[in-house]
Amino acid sequence: MLLRTDRDTLLSPLAAVCGVVERRHTLPVLSHALLEADGEQLKITVSDLEIQLECRRPLPTALPFRLCVPARKLLDILRALPAGCELQLRLQGGQLLLSADGSRFQLQTLPADDFPLWAPDSETPMPLTLRQGQLKRKLDQVLYAMAASDIRPYLNALLLQLDGDQLCLIASDGVRLAFQRYPLPQAMPERKLLLPRKAALELNKLLLDQDQPLALEFGARQLACRLNDTVLRCKLVDARAPDYLRLLPDSHDCELSLPRQAMLEAVQRVAVLAHAKFRQLELAIRPGQLALRCRNAERELAEEHLPLDWQGEPLEASFNLAYLQDVLQSQKAEQLHFGFARGMRGVLITAPDEPDFRYLAMPLRG
Template sequence: MKLIQADRDTLLKPLQTVTGIVERRHTLPILSNVFIELKNEYLSFIATDLEIQITTSAKDGSALDVEYSVTVGAKKLQDILRALPEQAQVTLEASENRLQAKAGKSRFNLQTLPAEDFPRFPESKESQARITLQQGQLKHLLSRVQYAMAQQDIRYYLNGLLLLIEDNCLKVVATDGHRLAFAFMMLETHQEKNEVILPRKVVLELARLLADSEEPVIVEILQNQVRFSFSNVVLVSKVVDGKFPDYNRVIPTGYQKQFDINRQLFLQTLQRASILSNEKFRGVRLILTTGNLRIVCNNSEQEEAEEELELQYDGEALDIGFNITYLLDVLNNLSSETVRCSFGDANSSSLIAIPGEENFKYVVMPMRI
């Protein structure tokens, strides 16, 4: 049975949207598949890994007036469509347990699994909180903190990001126990307090899918779920069950030792010095004296890199060590011209912020070198 005939991109773009969460090897074979449904001239694509579900659809007038659903290997179909010429006309035809993709003289017969076996998400209906903002705003907010998420920490709640709606603020916080990134933006309406921990995979998918535009994104906090709706995409995810650390206790205040520095200059200097940092410990020493900052890296082969920067500073001298990766991460993910670095003593956490802006703070613990 012929399902649809369309340009390659009409099928490829929505397929690429959903396949980011699909695992090639899975204990449940159907989770490697994408659910395709044809209904009312709309072609819908759904992918899930049982924690996240992404749905998107494409309207095409050439679709037949039939209702049909099937699941097929997501990555295989995506790879086939990618390999076809850009202007190719693709026809999808279904038979008993096969889906055939045809383009010109090319034929691809793919195995299918029954659509009724696909584990669709039971979505919560009632939202506890709902906000609308621009996609670009949310993308920018997440980019300021997501690099600080833990990756495979035994404290599973750190392998994600805290999303907090409070009063007329949307706050995001990420930490791996060694550094913490905090950012917020103002909302147009007052909201009841609601907070969820988003899984790491969801944050990375949002960073990939959100457009840097003024198009709206609706964020809804549901019972044990969170839903993002934007640009013909609906992403629903389970939330991480756990108690996120109290970030307010971690952010230091009242530090007297501080200097402002050009972000790009600081970044490039650290990048050069990092070439000779210890590959395992990645240590860097910042030696702060009046009007001067020395940056020193060395490694187990007794090699050393030293850089000097002039800056406006007339406080106490300080010699403090850090993991250089933590400094490079924050400088790479900010866009401001200048950053402000504030310090207590050599054993206290340090604060990196943006002069004149209260909506971003980055705390990094020192290390012994």
């Protein structure tokens, strides 16, 4: 027998790492998880060749073992079993036999030596310790601005910019930009690193809302994130990011302070009649009033009005509907500050409760 344990003890670490496993893969072993036991603890490792994620749990075993099992199949089986039931795992030939609460499953395994474990980085990593809860709150405010599949690789990534005693977190898809700053306990050498989109999202899922420590190790071509019993390693994007901070405007033609929740609800209501393809939101700023409008291909119209303490010149602009929804949903502040500029200079959104936060969205043309 390989091991005897309860279902939840095995389910927890497997569920933590399975997000990395691709449903479509080029190598059969990439759909598998590497299970390694040394008699005192169990380590589960998955990889997609760009990200390697491993999770350890204390788990006594009679003998050490190493084998590769289908990750998502095993996860689905464990989720379907009753909570707290006892599991027994045996190896018979090339199959893993799993018995639990009257159920019996046979899974085909692969040799552990076929699993593509990463070699250590060629450069001694530069360590940095952060607080998980604080980092998670800041990542939640910027990650949505990353591109998903742009031909420019630096847009499908999160820029980590070490600048003295601060770590800047910057995400952009080329039309909008989200910026946050994490103050560091000590000054660090200046450096820019591009964290792949998938790795950034997986890291954010692993972070706890508590202020437990997180260790980042910056290597030459890799980044290692150590938190709790989990280690995430990823290859850094080999590209040069532009100087995003130069894009942030320092002056505006119109500055408004608006209640976030009221603005979000108004946007959600007019979105019902937004064009299915263009998703355009029109903003019309007039003395004492902000009008929000959406139109669709059937010439239908939705319009909302919010009161303003504004007596300047009228201003109109159109934005991608999702670009405003994302920032309104990610922020928790009661009031948001909107800085509008005429022409094609966009809107800069800031939050009084988050002095380091910046969000720039460019208007739609035409």
